[in-house]
Amino acid sequence: MTLKSGREKSLLRRHPWIFSGAVNSIEAGTVSGDVVRVQAEDGRFLAYAAFSEKSQIIARALSFDERDTIDEAFYRRQIKTAIVRRTSIFHQSDAARLIHAESDGLPGLIADRYGEVIVMQLLTAGIDPQRELLARLLRDETGVSTIYERSDADVRDLEGLVARNGLIAGNPVAAETVITENGLKIAVDIAHGHKTGFYLDQRDNRALTKSLADNADVLNCFCYTGAMTVAALAGGARSVFSIDSSGPSLQMAARNVELNGLDAARAEWLDGDVFLALRKLRDQAKSFDLIILDPPKFAPTAHHAEKASRAYKDINLLALKLLRPGGHLMTFSCSGGISADLFQKIVAGAALDAQIDAQIVQRLGPGADHPVALHFPEGDYLKGLLLRR
Secondary structure, eight states: OEEOTTTTHHHHTTOOEEEGGGEEEOOTTOOTTOEEEEEOTTOOEEEEEEEOTTSSEEEEEEESOTTOOOSHHHHHHHHHHHHHHTGGGGGTBSEEEEEEGGGGTOTTEEEEEETTEEEEEEOSTTTGGGHHHHHHHHHHHHOOOEEEEEEOOTHHHHTTOOOEEEEEESSOOOSOEEEEETTEEEEEOTTTSSTTSSOGGGHHHHHHHHHHOTTOEEEEESOTTSHHHHHHHHTTOSEEEEEESOHHHHHHHHHHHHHTTOOGGGEEEEESOHHHHHHHHHHTTOOEEEEEEOOOOSOSSGGGHHHHHHHHHHHHHHHHHHEEEEEEEEEEEOOTTSOHHHHHHHHHHHHHHHTOOOEEEEEEOOOTTSOOOTTOGGGOOOEEEEEEO
């Protein structure tokens, strides 16, 4: 694959994406999943990359070293290195992300471990043909026998791929897989839950929630299966009011409270729309010491940023009005189309409209098992702020 003149600059900065508009020529017969040698117009080597024929991102770099051979040994080395880097995380939990796509040098591959099950996602046409090899290598390097596939994310549509969800190797997964995180038990639905079953990226922020919750009235919005609720109750919360629009998720959330032997009387659940619920709580003059806003992805790309900004401002404005003086707001965006700077501006605008002064106590993000490659800022998807009124 040869790039157009001047289009090699991003690869020289080690950014892994090659867009179709940057390509001058592709060797005849190249198909999705092939590893291509990417070169500048003058023939200089730039990278070895996995080809995705139908994607706007037509290739993703696997290596910038011309001496490399992209073979089984290469993939094994990448996987082994990624797993070793996460060893310390398993002192906190038996669940963690093992492979984080581009940031671990394996674009399109996500691998999450839940106890004795590894859930694998293949998100690009470039990595999809390596499915069996990668599953075998993950088993070899971890000793975990059960590999389950959750390649059912919408992004596969952009790659011309159909969704897949099912067992690759080992024993069938249970309807409920219980993991342990910082001493707390969480039930995960691997086959049907969000992402690969759970939001592993919020581990550190759940620990923070626990530390802030003592004797607090807590509001947990977009609570999913209640992991933040469990953390707050374990931290000594006086009450936790949790909202989500999924009845099955709330049922599992109540189950998670039960799993940890926590006082269910301190937990109240609402199956409903968070935006409407926040307005109703405002109209009822309710207030809270700790509020958690962890909404779904409002802006998957920058194209959606304007509409998403309005949604983020709305929920943050309402939450700030419900926050007691001295209380804390933990607010997040997982939208790739919303930068950290823009997110802070949105929240600042919400505080201004709410006529509330607040301080940034801490900037929040994912745990160490979700690293961001220095030359790949797109990997920095989860950003958050801990505010104090």
